[in-house]
Amino acid sequence: MRIRFENCSLFDGIGDTVQPGCHVLVADGKVAEVSETAIAGEADRVIDAGGHTLMPGLIDAHVHIAAATPNLAALEAMHPTYVAHWTAGYMSAMLDRGFTTVRDVGGGDAGTKRAQAEGLVRGPRVFTSGKALGQTGGHTDFRGTSRADIGDLQRRHLPSLGRIVDGVPACLEAARDELRLGADFVKIMANGGVATPTDPIDWIQFTPEEIQAIVAVAEASNTYVAAHTYTARAIEHACVNGVRTLEHCNLIDDRVAGILKERGAFAVPTLVIYDCLERHADEIGLGGDNREKNRKVREAGLSSLEILTSAGVSMGYGTDLLGWMHKDQSTEFTLRAQVLPTANVLRSATSVNADILRRPDLGRIAPDATADLILIAGDPVSDISCLTGQGEHIPLVLQDGVVVKHRL
Numbered sequence: 001m002r003i004r005f006e007n008c009s010l011f012d013g014i015g016d017t018v019q020p021g022c023h024v025l026v027a028d029g030k031v032a033e034v035s036e037t038a039i040a041g042e043a044d045r046v047i048d049a050g051g052h053t054l055m056p057g058l059i060d061a062h063v064h065i066a067a068a069t070p071n072l073a074a075l076e077a078m079h080p081t082y083v084a085h086w087t088a089g090y091m092s093a094m095l096d097r098g099f100t101t102v103r104d105v106g107g108g109d110a111g112t113k114r115a116q117a118e119g120l121v122r123g124p125r126v127f128t129s130g131k132a133l134g135q136t137g138g139h140t141d142f143r144g145t146s147r148a149d150i151g152d153l154q155r156r157h158l159p160s161l162g163r164i165v166d167g168v169p170a171c172l173e174a175a176r177d178e179l180r181l182g183a184d185f186v187k188i189m190a191n192g193g194v195a196t197p198t199d200p201i202d203w204i205q206f207t208p209e210e211i212q213a214i215v216a217v218a219e220a221s222n223t224y225v226a227a228h229t230y231t232a233r234a235i236e237h238a239c240v241n242g243v244r245t246l247e248h249c250n251l252i253d254d255r256v257a258g259i260l261k262e263r264g265a266f267a268v269p270t271l272v273i274y275d276c277l278e279r280h281a282d283e284i285g286l287g288g289d290n291r292e293k294n295r296k297v298r299e300a301g302l303s304s305l306e307i308l309t310s311a312g313v314s315m316g317y318g319t320d321l322l323g324w325m326h327k328d329q330s331t332e333f334t335l336r337a338q339v340l341p342t343a344n345v346l347r348s349a350t351s352v353n354a355d356i357l358r359r360p361d362l363g364r365i366a367p368d369a370t371a372d373l374i375l376i377a378g379d380p381v382s383d384i385s386c387l388t389g390q391g392e393h394i395p396l397v398l399q400d401g402v403v404v405k406h407r408l
Contacts (some may be wrong), residue, residue: 001044001401002027008049011381013056013350013364018381024054026371027039034365053379056363057100057372059167059353061268062318066107066159070284070322072195076160083159088327091123096391099111099328100372100399101125101362105226106132106161110182116155127357128176129187130244132162138205139193139228140164147244170212175217186218190227191234194293201230201293208241215242230297232256239265245356250297250304257311266356267308270320272332274298302339316356330388342384371401
C-alpha cells in the first residue's frame, strides 16, 4: 500500500518547528520519502492534507492498560477476562487520541501485546514489563496492616499491577520469570507510593544488591530496568545501581538530576495522574495519608520538569492513569507546556520515547521510519491543546502504514 500525503505541515518529531508545504510518501509500512516538492509516481491513496499538520504517532511511556479501576486493591478481586474487556476499550480510545505505541509499566502482559499485534485488539502497539516487582510492604503490596497471607497476590494471572519479592534469589527468579513470560523490560518499585497503604513517599525500597541483581538479569537479556521513584534519594539509589529509566521523579533535586545526565538515564514524569487524583479524590476514596502523599508529589511536579531540563536529562512522556482516568491521557501535554517549550513536550512523546523503547524507527518522520503517523487539525507547536481531548482534532491515524482511524 502506497499512501501519499500532499500539502501538509510537518512536525518530524526531532526539530523545533512545523514546516509548511511538505509531501510524504508511505510505502509498505514505512516512510519512503519526505519532500518539500511534489512527489511523483503512483499511489494507492492520495491525501490532500489541506494544511493539516502531519506528525509521528504519539508514544506514552508510562501506562497501566490493565488498571480497570483507580482502586488498585479492588483490582486484585476482578476476574481477568472482565479486566481484559476494559483493557481493550482503553486501548482503542488511546489509538483515537493518536497514541500508536505505549509502554506498560505494570499489569499488561504478553497476551495483550500479542492480541494487538495480531489485530484481535484495536489499539497502540504494546511494550510491557509484565508484573512490576516490589518488596513486602512496598508499592506492590496492597494488603495493608490487616492481611497476612500473600496468597493470591502471587498468582500470575491475577489482574494486579505487581508481585512481591524479597531477597536477591527471589529477585533473580522473578526478573527471569517476567522475561520468560514475555516482558520487554523489567519494572521495579524503588520508592514509596501514593496509592499503597503502608509505604511513605520517603521509603527506599529494595537493597542495592537486590536492584543490582535485577539489573544483571535484564542486561543479560539485552534489556533494561525501569523504576518507580519520587524522592531524590530514591532516584539516586536506583540510578547508581543500574536502572535506566526513572519514573515520576517529582521530588528530584539538581544534584541527582546531574547524576541522571552523567549516566545517560531517562526520566519519565507523569504529572497528569496526580492532577486527576486530586480532582477525583472524594470520588475514588483517596483520603488521609494517601491524599497527603498525592498533594506532596503533585505540587512538586512542574518544578521537577524545570530541574530535569536544566540538567539536560532526556525526558519521556508518561501519564500513569488508572481506570476511567485514561481519558485525561492527553492533558499531560498542556500541563507540561506551562513550563516547557511545546516542541520539547512533543519530542518527549515522539522521538525521546522511541529512544527509551530502543526503537529509533518510531517517533520520527524520516525515510525508513515506521509509518506511524497522525494528521492534526492545527499546529501543535503553536497550540499544543489541539492534541488534547479524545482525538477530536486528529482525523487520521496510520499505524504501520495502515489507516486505523479516518474521519477526514
